[in-house]
Amino acid sequence: MNTPPLLALRGIHKHFGxxxxxxxxxxxxxxWLPPPARVQALDGVDVxxxxxxxxxxxxxxxxxxxxxxxxxxxxxxxxxGRRLWRGAEIDATPVxxxxxxxxxxxxxxxxxxxxxxxxxxxxxxxTHGLITRAxxxxxxxxxxxxVGLDAGAAGRFAHQFSGGQRAxxxxxxxxxxxxxxxxxxxxxxxxDVSVQAQVLNLFGELRGRLxxxxxxISHDLGVVRHLCDRVAILYLGRVVxxxxxxxxxxxxxxxxxxxxxxxxxxxxxxxxxFVAIRGELPSPLAPPPGCHFHPRCPRAFARCxxxxxxxxxxxxxxxxxxxxxxxxx
Amino acid sequence: MSTPAAQDLQTLxxxxxxxxxxxxxxxxVTAVNELSFExxxxxxxxxxxxxxxxxxxxxxxxxxxxxxxGYIAGGSVRxxxxxLRGLPAKDWQALRGDRIAMIFQDPxxxxxxxxxxxxxxxxxxxxxxxxxxxxxxxRAHAALVRVGIPAAGERLxxxxxxxxxxxxxxxxxxxxxxxxxxxxxxxxxTTALDVTIQAxxxxxxxxxxxxxxxxxxxxxxxxxxxxxxxxRVCVMxxxxxxxQGSTxxxxxxxxxxxxxxxxxxTPAAALARGxxxxxxxxxxxxxxxxxxxxxxxxxFHPRCARADEQCLPPPPQAEPASGQRALCWxxxxxxxxxxxxxxxxxxx
Ligand SMILES: Nc1ncnc2c1ncn2[C@@H]1O[C@H](COP(=O)(O)OP(=O)(O)OP(=O)(O)O)[C@@H](O)[C@H]1O
Ligand SMILES: Nc1ncnc2c1ncn2[C@@H]1O[C@H](COP(=O)(O)OP(=O)(O)OP(=O)(O)O)[C@@H](O)[C@H]1O
Ligand code: SF4
Ligand SMILES: [Mg+2]
Ligand SMILES: [Mg+2]
Numbered sequence: 001m002n003t004p005p006l007l008a009l010r011g012i013h014k015h016f017g018x019x020x021x022x023x024x025x026x027x028x029x030x031x032w033l034p035p036p037a038r039v040q041a042l043d044g045v046d047v048x049x050x051x052x053x054x055x056x057x058x059x060x061x062x063x064x065x066x067x068x069x070x071x072x073x074x075x076x077x078x079x080x081g082r083r084l085w086r087g088a089e090i091d092a093t094p095v096x097x098x099x100x101x102x103x104x105x106x107x108x109x110x111x112x113x114x115x116x117x118x119x120x121x122x123x124x125x126x127t128h129g130l131i132t133r134a135x136x137x138x139x140x141x142x143x144x145x146x147v148g149l150d151a152g153a154a155g156r157f158a159h160q161f162s163g164g165q166r167a168x169x170x171x172x173x174x175x176x177x178x179x180x181x182x183x184x185x186x187x188x189x190x191x192d193v194s195v196q197a198q199v200l201n202l203f204g205e206l207r208g209r210l211x212x213x214x215x216x217i218s219h220d221l222g223v224v225r226h227l228c229d230r231v232a233i234l235y236l237g238r239v240v241x242x243x244x245x246x247x248x249x250x251x252x253x254x255x256x257x258x259x260x261x262x263x264x265x266x267x268x269x270x271x272x273x274f275v276a277i278r279g280e281l282p283s284p285l286a287p288p289p290g291c292h293f294h295p296r297c298p299r300a301f302a303r304c305x306x307x308x309x310x311x312x313x314x315x316x317x318x319x320x321x322x323x324x325x326x327x328x329x
Numbered sequence: 330m331s332t333p334a335a336q337d338l339q340t341l342x343x344x345x346x347x348x349x350x351x352x353x354x355x356x357x358v359t360a361v362n363e364l365s366f367e368x369x370x371x372x373x374x375x376x377x378x379x380x381x382x383x384x385x386x387x388x389x390x391x392x393x394x395x396x397x398x399g400y401i402a403g404g405s406v407r408x409x410x411x412x413l414r415g416l417p418a419k420d421w422q423a424l425r426g427d428r429i430a431m432i433f434q435d436p437x438x439x440x441x442x443x444x445x446x447x448x449x450x451x452x453x454x455x456x457x458x459x460x461x462x463x464x465x466x467x468r469a470h471a472a473l474v475r476v477g478i479p480a481a482g483e484r485l486x487x488x489x490x491x492x493x494x495x496x497x498x499x500x501x502x503x504x505x506x507x508x509x510x511x512x513x514x515x516x517x518x519t520t521a522l523d524v525t526i527q528a529x530x531x532x533x534x535x536x537x538x539x540x541x542x543x544x545x546x547x548x549x550x551x552x553x554x555x556x557x558x559x560x561r562v563c564v565m566x567x568x569x570x571x572x573q574g575s576t577x578x579x580x581x582x583x584x585x586x587x588x589x590x591x592x593x594x595t596p597a598a599a600l601a602r603g604x605x606x607x608x609x610x611x612x613x614x615x616x617x618x619x620x621x622x623x624x625x626x627x628x629f630h631p632r633c634a635r636a637d638e639q640c641l642p643p644p645p646q647a648e649p650a651s652g653q654r655a656l657c658w659x660x661x662x663x664x665x666x667x668x669x670x671x672x673x674x675x676x677x
Contacts, residue, residue, distance in 0.1 A: 023490035025444055032488060060523035061494075081357035133653075162616045163380075192379035192550065197594035197612035204609060219523070226606065246604065262530035265553035267597050269580040281493070281523060 004050035004087030006213050007072060007100070007181055010083035014042040014067055039284045041067040043237035044076065046311065049181065049283045053212040054207065056228030056245065058221065060258075063234040063282050065217045066185050072215055073102045073183045098128050099145055103172035105186035110170065111158040117144075117169055118154030125176045143172040146209075147202060164195035170203065187225065200227060221264050225249050233257050236292040239311055242319040253320040256293045293324065299324060340410075340614060341544040342368040342391075342512055347404035348384075349390045351620075352397075358620040360399070363392045370511070371542040375536070375576065378565030379591075379617055384548045387565070388514045390548075392431055393421050399490025421524035426458040430505035432515040436648060440489045446473075446500055447485040450507060457508050472503040476533050493584040497528035502530065509541055516548045531558050552591065556580055564588050567628040575651030582663055584647065584655035586633045587613070609622040627658065 016039045027033035028263045041064045049055045056279040059065050069078040074083070083090040087097065104110050121143055122136045129138045141151040160168055167187060167312070174182055184203070188196040200223065206212055218224050224231055224245070224271055231248050233241040233256065241254040282288055288295050294304040305321050311321040349361035360383045368374050378384050384455055389395050393413070406413045406427065416424075425431075433439060441449055449470035451462060458465070466485075466571055472483035476499045498518055505513060515534070519527040535558060538545050547558060553577065555562050562579040564572045564587065572585035583589045590613040592598055599610050615632045618624055624631050625640040631639070640659045647660040 021490075024438075024443060027488065027490040033490070043456070059524065136436070146523040147385075166615055181475075192381065193552070193591055194594045195612035195616055197596075197610035198595070198614075201609045201612065224602075226599060226610070229606070230361050259525060263524045265528075265557050265590065267550070267580060269556050269558050269577040269596065281495070281526070 003051070004084070006051040006053075006086060007215075008084040008087075009068075009072060010046055010081075010082045010084070011069055012042050012045040012068070012078045013040070014064075014076065014078045016073060017041045021158070022160070040237050040287065041209075041284070042071065043287075045081075045237070045239055047232055047239065047242065048144070049213055049215055051180070051213055052207075052211055053230065054216055054228045056215045056216060056224035056230055056231040057234065058219065058224055059234030060281055062281065064237040065219075068234070069102065069183045069185045069215060069217050071179075075102065081180055081211050097203040098124070098177040099179055099281065100181045100183060101177060103170055103174045103182055103184040103187045105189050111166065111173075113157060113159055115157075116154065117156055117158060117161075121173050121176050122155070122160065123176075128177055128200075130177060130221065139176075145173045146206065148198075157165075163191050164198055166319045167191060167199050170200065171199075171206070175206070175210070178214075181215065183215045183217070185217045187216075188217070189220070196223075201228065221249075221261065233260070236282065236287045238292060238321065239315055239319075240293065240321045242311065244317055245320060254293075254319065254324060255297045255299050255316060255324070259296075285323045291321070330352065332593055337370065338370040341368050341370045341372070341408065343407045343408045343410075345404075345405040345407075347387070347390055347406060348402045349386050349395055349399060351399045353621065355448055355621050359402075359525055360568050360620060361390050363404070366570060366573060367548065368512070368544045370544055372561065372647055373545045373547060375559030376560060376565065377550065377552055377561040379550055379618060381620070382565040383568040384550075384565055385516050388431065388516050388546070391514060392425060392429060392519055394431075400625070403422055415458070418633075420616065422481045423457070426453060427508045428510055429512045429514070431439055432502055432505045433515040434511065434520055436494075436501035436518075437489065440497060441503055442489050444488075445485075446487055446489070448503060450485070453504055458466075460642075467502075470509060472507050473538065476500075476503045477529055478503070490553045495522050495530075498522060498526075499533075500529065502533070506537060506541075508540040510543060512544045512546070513538075514546045514548070517550070519554070520551070527554075531665045535556070543576070552580065552595070553597070564591075565584050567623055568620065569628070569656060571629065571657070572653075572655045574650070578650055578653040580659075582650075583654060583664070584649040584660035585629075585657050586624075586635050586659070586661065587629045588655075589661055590632070635661075 019117065034081065045068060057065050057068060067076065071078050082101060118140045121140050125131045140154050144151055144153050147164060149168050151172045157168060188199050193197060216228055228245045231243060231245050232239050233254065235256050241248065241257045252261050282295065290306045291309050294300040297304065309321045309323045309326060311319050312326060314325045315322050347361060347364040348359060350357045350359050364387060370453045376384050376387060378659065395401055421450045435581050447466060448470060453464040454460060454465035454468050468479050470485060473484055478484050478496065478499055492500065506605055519530050520613055534545060537543065547555060549555060557575050562573065562576050564579065564585065566587050572579055572583065579588060582593065583592060594612045596610060613632050618628060627644045628635040630640040644656050644658045645657045647657055648665045649655060649660050
């Protein structure tokens with residue numbers, strides 16, 4: 001029998017009402033701008049994460065990565081779609097309540113500046129009744145050790161640490177309730193390269209030591225390639241490609257993935273002739289009909305402008321949402 | 330007025346021992362420390378370094394835009410042989426936006442939110458050029474076309490809020506280019522943008538420098554961006570340029586252990602070492618020091634695998650290859666393969 005995936009998301013739809021930025025608010029206030037429409041942040045997303053797996057989630061700004069991460073972690077309720085934890089509807093599964101934890105890009109934003117690191121880490125396991133007050137100090141010291149900080153850190157405040165150390169505190173805090181799945185939303189994006197490598201190594205070690213599963217959100221393809229077993233590529237709220245990392249990087253199937261890989265700068269010291277994808281990322285308020293990528297796609301044909309391509313299996317374990325593959329398959 | 334030295338005529342920008350400090354309660358800290366480098370017309374220089382290494386302060390110092398408690402403490406900045414340090418404010422106003430332009434990470438530092446794009450662009454032209462309004466508008470339109478903005482005529486009549494982030498940044502770049510500056514200083518203008526948009530902007534900048542012969546200083550923390558863009562690279566650490574050379578020298582045969590460590594810590598380097606997925610990366614241990622507590626001698630020594638007692642006095646400028654310089658007591662030998670055995674990183 002197949003074991004069900006640790007977490008399965010099926011047919012997830014999530015939209016948001018207006019959230020104008022200050023410029024737009026100014027524009028509307030002065031009557032230059034009509035009130036904004038709603039954003040379809042996730043438009044029918046299906047992904048599964050197997051136990052012990054690292055699934056990478058890649059996409060440009062606004063493609064819906066954080067939204068999907070927050071839906072996966074149960075912090076956002078989608079309008080449609082189901083979440084299954086080891087095959088069972090999640091709301092009926094008690095472990096899922098703290099079985100999934102999130103690690104954020106900027107831990108200082110989620111770390112209360114007035115609480116000492118020890119209290120920050122112990123907060124959730126105390127509320128969940130996982131530890132007693134008496135066991136707290138030892139428990140916290142153990143977690144700090146796991147993430148490579150010394151026990152003395154417990155008595156200090158988050159702002160007294162460097163960026164890399166704060167990232168470690170954020171991870172220790174997520175680990176405190178013994179989750180099975182960590183949803184990591186750009187956890188190293190704010191770190192310098194030299195420090196980023198330290199934190200990426202920590203993710204690797206913890207995975208081995210604790211058997212953790214990750215949903216790892218990043219716009220950095222180098223990081224994703226290094227860490228992830230499988231990769232999902234999001235474009236304007238839809239998964240356009242889903243494949244084992246090695247295969248995706250060796251031979252991307254979707255024209256968008258191909259463009260993304262071609263545009264990612266490499267360390268090769270050779271004046272590159274940059275060839276850019278045509279046009280802009282379209283507004284998520286008014287995504288193009290048919291395949292969302294068609295206005296920028298070098299290979300689009302008539303059908304792409306009208307019909308949404310389904311995410312289909314194009315080879316064992318490889319999925320792409322593109323009419324080219326449908327035609328070929 | 331003194332006549333510029335003959336060599337300065339080929340050099341667009343010559344920076345010597347440029348130093349910028351901040352007055353703090355604990356005493357002055359040096360954010361830009363005796364920087365020296367040159368830039369030729371049409372050349373692209375990548376200025377790379379981690380957060381706080383002094384990249385932006387270098388850019389501001391070159392443009393005399395250092396606000397208190399910061400101050401330029403010394404050094405020389407010559408543009409086509411003309412000394413810019415100590416220039417009166419009105420001369421700086423004439424230079425900025427005309428001969429020298431700066432592009433910031435946030436385009437809204439350039440754009441005025443309540444003015445239409447055409448208004449802003451025409452004003453920028455007329456501030457420095459005796460042209461008619463129609464001629465200025467024509468120039469503005471051409472600049473938008475050059476940076477790849479579709480439907481430029483329509484965009485001219487938009488307000489900044491009607492444009493996407495990538496489009497705003499391109500308009501800011503177009504404004505910087507309006508008066509065909511000799512020198513452009515770009516401070517991480519693509520860091521907040523998606524790679525597909527970044528590629529477009531890098532492509533446009535490259536073409537512009539080649540065609541217009543402008544010198545470009547591209548500030549970034551991303552080594553891979555300069556790899557494909559720059560002719561030469563300066564690597565900054567704790568306020569100093571610790572290594573400079575051609576892009577190939579710095580990225581393929583780095584002499585400074587810090588440069589080497591940075592390159593080695595990237596996932597790309599791990600991939601080149603033929604590692605398997607999930608294998609550990611090779612980070613530089615520790616973190617960059619705060620300016621107020623810089624280690625004595627070579628500021629990198631507490632993190633450096635090659636450090637020994639000799640590294641306590643300030644390091645000399647080594648020249649491992651022609652045009653390549655490294656501020657180090659124990660530079661790596663030229664040609665040390667980038668992803669070679671870790672042994673070559675060990676202290677001698
Ligand atoms: N709370 C919200 N209210 C309104 N719109 C939202 C909200 N959260 C997200 N959105 C919109 O939903 C879309 C997807 O956003 P999301 O944050 O998931 O993207 P992302 O892929 O994480 O982008 P980034 O790389 O910039 O973090 C965007 O268009 C965004 O503006
Ligand atoms: N007002 C100030 N007082 C004291 N130090 C300052 C002040 N402003 C900046 N600095 C210091 O100057 C140094 C250089 O800063 P700068 O902004 O140039 O760094 P950077 O290399 O551009 O970093 P980033 O990649 O984060 O933009 C930093 O270490 C910073 O702490
Ligand atoms: S479906 Fe069509 S437009 Fe979309 S990526 Fe494939 S070929 Fe391009
Ligand atoms: Mg996000
Ligand atoms: Mg900066």
